[in-house]
Structures are given as structure tokens and as C-alpha cells.
Amino acid sequence: MNPTRRTVLGGALAVAAASAVTVPAAGTPTRLSNLAHLDYLRTSVSPPPAAGHSTYGSAPLGVLWTYADRQADGSYQRIGGGTYDPATNTYGQGAYNADDIARAAIVYLRHWTLFHQASSLQAARDLLRALTFLQSPNGNVVLWMQPDGALNPSAEPVELPDPSDSGPSYWLARTVWALGEGYSVFRRTDQAFAGFLRERLELAIAALERQVLTRYGQYNVVDGRKLPAWLIVNGADATSEAVLGLSAYVEAGGSPRARQALAHFAEGIAELQAGSTREWPFRAILPWGESISDWHAWGAQMPSALAAAAAALGDPGLLTGAIGDTAGFTPLLLTAGGADNGWLPVPIDRTQIAYGVDARLQALLAIDLPGQKHLAAFVAAWYFGANRAGQPMYDAATGRTYDGISGDGVINRNSGAESTIHGQLSMLALDAHPDIARLSGETAYEGLQVVEAESAAGGAIVTPPSAWTGESQWSNGSYLSLDGTATWTLPASTHPRLVLPVVNLVDTPDPARTTWTSAGLTLGTLTHSCGPQGISAAPGALQPLTLAKPLPANATTLSARSTGKAQVDAVLLLPTISSLRIGSATLLVSVDTRPRVVDAGKRAYSYDSSGRLVARGTPLVVPGGFTVVLG
Template sequence: MTNNDVRSKARTKPLAIAVAASMLLVGAGAASAAPGPATEAGPALTAPVPAGPGAPAERGPLTNTAHLDFLMDTVPLTPVAGHTTYKLDEMPSAQAPWTYADKEADGSYGRVGGGDLDPATGHWTQGAYNADDIARTAVVYLRHWQQTGDPASKERAFQALRSLTFLQTTDGPNAGNVVLWQQSDGSLTPSAKPVELPDPSDSAESYWLARTVWALGEGFTAFQDDDPEFAGFLQDRLHLALGSLNKQSLAKYGTYDTADGVQVPAWLIAGGADASAEAVLGLSSYVSSVPGDELAATALDRLSEGVAAMSSGSASQWPFGAIMPWNKSQTLWHAWGGMAPAAVATASEVLDQPALLEAAVKDTAQFTPQLLAAGGPDNAWSPTPGEAQIAYGVDSRVQSLVATARAADAPGLLDLAAVTAGWFFGANPSGAPAYNPATGTAIDGIEPDGRVNPNSGAESTIHALLTMLALDADPALKSAAVGINRTVSTRGLSVVEAESGTITGEGTVVRPSSAWTGEANLSGGAYVDLKAGASLDIPLPASDQPHNIYPIVNRGIAPSGSTAWTSAKGPLGTTENGGAGEQGITDAPGILFPYSLKRALSAGLTAVVGTTNGNVALDALLLQPQISTVSVSGAGGDSTLYVSAAGSTTVKEVDIPDGCTMVQRQYDSSGQPVAGAKNDAGTRSGRVTVAPGGFTMVTFLGH
């Protein structure tokens, strides 16, 4: 599977080590979590050796733009047809961040572009700078300036916005769209190598157009009083972008496409709640300042509606309330869609539409706890967890939790935000800090086995800083987050491969040449093909509590009977083998999906048997404890998050360390405190109470 197979917005650094059969969608500014070989970066592009990492100081600011400042470079803006920017005649250059930064043997960093470098021309096959990172860099500097009053950040935001708007096409059939890549000499690369869609990159709407809307919206709000002339220019460019969207995706407002039998909104930018959500963030900022702008308010209303419509599942149905990012797959969730809850939560306030908030609450209060318990903020579930983790995925969770907590007045979400943000301070699979507040660097990713990519590209730096800005703005949240620097254990969703089972009757293990189906990944790269009358006995690890079982079935379109699932204590439920529904806009017929069963597997049972009356392709089983846990520690003490997938209130007995007392905070499935909860009831007894579909945060004091 290639990146273009997925969304084309995902770009991998050349020669980076790929994760086999992985859905890690590496975006510009974040290399694969495994470091690639050294790349020639050119002269005079190396940062000084940074100071060693230190513990973040609660009293000082966490936000340090030094590394992002280093990534910024002066870009000469050569006049070209269809491209200009604010006061180009007076200021023939702007500033933009280099896409990547490789860590050198001496600990310094070398700035690197995307693709391969041609030494003769100094050009990269993609470019030195890209619109995705320029837009988000502008957002970082805008927020830092607004939050701290820093004049240097104001100037860098100004120059980044000038650079970004130069990439926007101003006339002709592609007016309003955005060229993705730019070389260090200022020349544009409309068609990059390898080919990315759309090609040329300004020939249609794109993720980078959506991010341009994000930056323009926040830019207008920040500059409207300080520099009205520049704000007016940004407003004009925002209207130009919206004019383009109104001719493309937004022209389809109110219509729906079919995706494996499910109706999905047809008016999302580039078919995604992911891209649309980032545009919504900018539009929310702009419309809050100019509520009478009908063009922008209408776009905000319609895009927010489309994003919220991608909400799926519940506490006991995959994907557990997540807002799905791509309308062409019901089974691929990825973290580049992680800003969706933040977007609809913010829009619900700006538009005064409380109904939008429901999708944000389900994603943050139900899906996010399951994500954390399954091993942390993985960058993709496709549909099984187990991908690498990067700063974007972590930050998008933090941003969404904070925004939804504010909009819904749901304090439980801030407990989740603290646990999530602890990833940057060491509560991650590597056990080491992923962000250094002394230098402003952030690693480019962590593999599930703890291997670290030590590079620090633009995307990783940007999203680490966005989280730090959010923490600096909330002293209580900051204190809680920096007090978490170690993940002691996670006990959540796990996978048992179908091919580990014993086949009775006619059936075989199939290993296709690619695990990618066109919409999702086969877990382990294989599945079991069972014929009618056959059965599959799958061994499971012993457990002291009930589990929800989700058979992952690759259903075809044609009806093909069903598979009955049983345990030693009786039937669990059935799954359909076929009847997946009309293919519609998806890239492959049928659907690979984890289906719920009616009954949970009782504690102590160690096998499940599936017996089919028709042909079926069985991929794996997802096992979900009815109470999942995440245990963390640090200067803030030892804490455990208990997450419910049960249908009723659950009471767990836990051991209290000698000399400690236990404090618990109980929240329901919307992140609200449980009415009448006695949070001190287990102070000495060790009885933890978890609401159905909710979560409880337990902290041990006095250790």
C-alpha cells in the first residue's frame, strides 16, 4: 500500500524505514517513526548542539519556539503568473519552515526538504517548504503572539502568512486553490515526485487548502485590530478560498454518497472530516470576529454538519464514538482526523448549535479513553490498534479534549487531557521525553516497541508547541500533565489473529500479497477462509474479567450466511458473512469490520468458536475488557484511569499501597461527574466505581 492509496495528503520522507503493512500516514513534517539514513541537507543549515533534556518546570513556560525559529528560513518570492502576496513589491521575501530536520551525530539538526536533492539545481523533487506546514506554523506563532504578546512571534506569523498566500493561486480555473511545495529559491513545484493528488497540487481542493483556511481565519482574528490593512488582505484570501470550495465540495451540500451501504456526506473537503475539521477551526475563529459574513458562516455551518455526521459507534461498538476521518472507509481511523472533535466543539459555541457537540463528546469521552487504554495515542486504527505514535496524534487528542471540555463543561475530559499530554514528558512507549522545553525540539515518532525517531521536523515541532500553548494557558492542566512522565501499564483492546485458531472442516489460512484491502488493513497480513459447515476454534488468554468480543469479518456484498460464535458457557452472538451493502464510492467491494456480539465472554474462559453456514473470511478477534485501565506515574503521584465498556456500573477492588489514601473522580460517558458519586468511598477500602460507558480517575496520595 502506498500513501497515495490512502489519501495522497500523506507524505513519507525518502528512504525512511517503513512499518510493514502499516497505515502510519506520515505527513509533511513528520518522518516515519524509525529514523532514515542520513540525507544531504546542504551547507549552513545546521542548528547548534542543544542542551540536554531536563524536567519541565511547572512555573516556567513550556512553550519554546527556538527550534521552530531555526526551521524558519527567508524565502525569496519571485513574481510568477497567478501568485502574489501582501505588499510583494515592498517586501520581496517572506519566511517559511523547512519540512524536516535530521538529527546529526553531534546532537545538532540539519534542515532537509522533501524528496531527493538535485545538487546541480538545489531543488528537491518535492520542495524545501510546503503549504501544510507553513499554515500550521502561522497558527503556532499567531497563538503564541496572542498568548504572550511576543513581537517576534507576531512578525513570524505575519511572514508565514505572506508566504502561505503566495502559494495560493489567485486567478484562472484553479483560483483559490493552493500549490503544496516550494523550493528554497522561491520557485514553485506544482507537480512533485512522487506524484501526489491532486496533481498539479492546486488543480483541486486539498488538505493544504483546508489548512490555509485554518491559518487565514486565525490570522484575520489576530490582526484585525493590530493591522487592519493586513487583516483585510487575509479576509480577501479567505473569501477566495471559500469561493473555490463553493465550486467543489460545498457545491454538493445536502447530498450523500454511499460507502459500503452507509450514507456519508458528499460535501466534505477532499472527502474527509480530517481536512474539513481544520478548515472549521479557522472559520470558527473568523466567524466569531465577523458573525455577519454570510459566506464564511454558511461554510462553517455546512462543514461542521458534515464533520459531525461522520461520528460512529458507541462505548461498546467499534469505533467507540470516534469521528471517522474519510468518507471512503468505515474502518480506517487515523490521527490526522483527530482535530475533528475540537472543530465541532468550537463550532457548536460559535454557531450556537449544541447538537454539534454530541459528536465531539462521544469522540473525546468514549473513544479517547479506549485509545489510551489500548496502548496510547496510536496514529491509526485500521481497524486494529498498534501503529506508531507521533506528536500530531497526541496534540490532536489534547486539543480536542480541551475544546470539548470547555464547550460541554465536562471536567472529566481534562483528566484525560493530562494523561494524553504526559506523552510529551515520558509517558509513552519509549519511556523518555518526546519534547524538550529547553530547546523546543520534539521527536518525529515512537514505534510500538519503543524505538524512537530522533529527528525533529516541522509537523512534530508545530504540534508539540500547540500542546504546550494549551498547557501554558491552563496552569492546573499544565501541573497535572507535567506530573505524568511514565506509563506503568495499559490494559485495553488487544488482538488475537484468526490464523492462530484450529480449523475443523474445510478452510485455509490466506496470506494475500498486500494487507491493504483498499479501505483497511488485514491484521497480521492474513485471514482464515472458512467454507460452509466449517468452524474455527480460537484460543484466548485467560482473564479475570468479562470481555466484549469483536470478530473482524471481511464481508462481501453478496449474502453468504452467518457465523455463530460460542464459548464454553454458550452462544455469544452471530456475525453476517456477506451482505455488506453497495460499494458506492469506496475503493473495494465489501468491508473489513469488527462486529459486536450480543453477549460478553465470561471471565476465565480461554476460547471462542466460530461456526459458519456459508463462506466467510475471518481476520481476527478484537478483545475489549469491560474495564480497561491506564496506569501512569510521575511527580504528580501514581494514578490509574479505569474505562468502562460495560452496560452497568462496575465496582473494582484495588490494592492501596501502604501509607497511601485513594482519591477517585467518577465520570459518566459524556465526561460529566457522576451525580451523587461518593468519590471518597474507596479512600481506605480500595473500591473503585466506574459508570457504564464512563471512566474513573484514581490517584494514590501520600506514597
């Protein structure tokens, strides 16, 4: 979120809690952002003429190499995407792409806004000129450009839509994002260029009106649920990035049509919030309008977008979803191990990448509440070593952000455009909020655990041809077919735990039922049914369903008895109070039904399910809320 943008919430409570946030220690560099590596990825091209493609002025265009691979000597080699043909100096995809050019332009725009460095404004201008060259007369955008600037509308491997400017796309959404923020900045510095950006943004909005918003008010059925049909590529993720640009444009005096598009898109995003404080996905805003079983981190700017739209439209009601996502889902994501790439619905893709971390951080800072600011410190710590690898992912001396950490803690030390961009967006956000703590130290998690269904005694293991169902993914690539009784041995815990069996729900008049017990205690009964498939890519829906009673503390067995043939993918175990410790700071998250006082120190700040401060000093954890303990 642009650090200069106003927010709807704030005031005395936020100011009062600001003292709870530890500022960087004396001697710590005051500026985290460093554009050196992003500058290294930049270059310029004078593309050959392309019918229908033009830009502002005739100077070379600013572009950005897609990848930077680390060499044995520690240097980095810039490369493009896809197979390289040295004879023609071309890549199967291309050297530069609209997604990265758009987001890099946003980095330089925000850098200029924060530091007023003239070179950043010029870099943003050059990149925006390249982005508009990629835009076609129909308002859509070509994704790839070869090293000489030649456009490559049909890449190998094939990406949809094909050609890439034949319909709505992620890169069209990101073009709207960059043009909106670009207009907001340049209208104060170069009105002629701002006018050009406005024309191109209006062209993009017209494409969205024609290709997407004609479905406003219509709904798709997905496994019995009605989901909005007017999202860009059916995604709240892609739509959220367009909303960030539309919000900036509307706040800068954008057109009535832009305001209407913003309102409609924000409404659609808000309708994808799901779950509750005790039910998956724990108030997260789902990113994909074709699945009720898929949460992924890529492009998932939904809470930030709703906060920006709430400010631009003067509609605080839009904050409900953003607050739920940031105060509900994000804390549980943190205690489960951090900003994983995919809960599908089991946390399967445990890779962690800067775009997912940055999206969580931006959203927390967009909500002007003290609880979210406290959480931001725990998210940001990923860059500084509080992660599975136990090593920094960002190097302030070079401006590099590494390309990710695998689920088993191995760092990919390449540093391509996407990771560099989102790392810099995070550093700029932290530079704009110097009161956010820089946490460091040993990291320990006690949160959501996965027990594979196939580990049970009883039932039959089934391995489908593909783990991917078309809308979700079987954990461990298989599931347990159960028509009788199965028993699992569980890891011990001193906390009671919610039990969420992940089961395949089917649309049938005669569904299977499972009754779950532990040491003679009945925890609950599940009916394995869902509504009509609709546009979902697969019949049925993998869903974690919360049993009525928690598993008692120290219980180590769980049994299920099935009536009818049930498909069980996994069992999720969620402590009623989960935790993340980074050095001397601890985050506690409650899914309990009553307040608890815990033995966790006296410098505690307790927040409710919205992130509002409810207690200070006593380490109280309230239902659906979280507590930060310092020292």
C-alpha cells in the same frame, strides 16, 4: 483551540472539579512552550515572479524547512522533501510546503495571543505572507516551494491533486485554518493586513463553495451507509482543519458566506460519528468519507472542530459528536496503548506521532467538561515519558518534539516541522491550562487486545496480494478463510471481555454466518453482510462486530462455526473495565452494562459517558464512562 475562544459548556461543575486536577509541582518550569527549534526551522526567501501569485508587500517571505534530521553529534540538519539535486539545488517535492507554513503560522499566532511576544506576531505575519503567495488566483494553493522560493506545482512523487493547486486539498483546508486565525488576531493589531487576509480567505472560501459545497445535501453510499458528499477531499479530517479557521473567522465577524460554509462543513463532520459505547469505533468520528473501516490520527481534528463551530455558531447540538468522541473513543484509545496512528479497523499502525497526540489533547481541552480535562493529563503525559518508549518525546529546553515512536517503542529522534508544530501547539494548550496535571512514572496498559485470526486451529490462511484493500487493511497482511470450525487460544484475563470478531462483510443475498462459543457458552451469531459498495474502493467492508455476550473472566478459548465461507481478519478482546496507569494515577474505562465499584483507591472521580462528574471519592465506574483515580 485558541485559548481565548469562548466555549458553549462550562460553569459550576467544571469549576467544582478543577480541584481534582493536580497542578505542576513547585519548581516545575511554568512555561512549556519553547519556539527555539521552530525558529531554527524558519528561514526567508524572495521568490522569483510567478504568474498569478502575489502577497502583501515586497519584503522577503517567511518559510519553514520541512524536515530536520538528527546528526551523529546531536545537531540537526534542515532538509526538504523528495530527492535532492545538488546541481540545481532543488528537491523532488520542495524545501518548504504550505501545510507546515500554515500550521507554523498558527503556532506563532497562538503564542502571541498567550504571551504577547512581538517576535511571534512578526513571524506569523511573515509566514502568512508566504502562504498567500502560494495561493493561486483560483483560490487553491500550491503545496511545494523550492529553496529559492520557486513554486513546484507538480511534485515527485506525484501528490493529488496534480498540479497541487488544481483542486481542493489538505493544504487548502490548512490555508483556511491559518487565514482564519490570522484574521482574528491581526484585526486587533493591523487592520490593513487583516483586510488583506480577509480577501484571501474569501477567495479560498469561494473555491470551496465552487468545488465542494455544490454537493451540500448529497450523500455517497459506502458499503450500504450514506456518508456526506460535501467534505473537502471526502475527508472529515481535512474539513475539520478548515472548520477551525472558519470558526475563528466567524467569531471575529466573518462574512455570511463563511458562516454558511462553516455550518455546512460542521454538519458533514458530525454525520461521520459511528459506533456506540460497546460497538466499534466507540463513538469516534471517522476521518474519511470513503470508508467505514478506517480511523486514522493524521489531521483528525474533528472533535475540536465541532467544539469550535458550536461556539462560533451558537449551536450546542454540534457538541454531541465532539463529546462522544472525546469521552468514548479517546479513553479506550488510551487504555489500548495510547494515540495510535491507525485503526484500520484493527489497531495496525501502532506508530504514535505528535499530530495524533495533539489532536486528542486539543479536543479534550476544547470540551469544557471536568472529565475531559482529567483525560487531557493522561494524553499530555505522552510528551513527558508515558509512552511505549518510556522516554520524553518533548524537550522543553530546545523546543524539539521527536518525530514519533514505533509500535515496538523505538523513538525516531528526527524533529521535523510537523512534529515540532504539533508539539508546540500542545505545549501552548497546556500553558493556557496550568491546572492540567503533569503525570509521570511507570506506565501500564490493560485494554484492547488483538488475536490474529490466522492463529486459529482450523480454516485456511489466505494472503492477498496487498494488505491494503483500498479502504482498510488486513491485519498481519492475511486472513482466515473459514467454512467449518476454528478455535483460538486466548490470553487470560481476570475481567470479562467483549469479543469483536473482525470480519469481511459482503453485499450478497446469501452471506456467511458464524456462531461464536467459549467453553460451551454461545456468545453470539454474526451475519457477514453489508449494503451496496457505492464509492468504496473495495467490495465488502472489514468490520469489528460485538458479540451479544461477553467472554467470561479467565476464559482462554474461543471457537467459531461458519455456515458458508467466511473471511475473518482478527478478534478484538476488550475488557469490560480497561485501565491505564501512569505513576500513581489510574484511568478506568467501562464498557460494562452496569455500574461497578472497583478496588482502586479513594481519591476517585467518576464520569459518565459524556464526561460529567457523577461520583467522587468511591471508585465507581459507570457504563460507558470512565473514572480517574489519583494517589
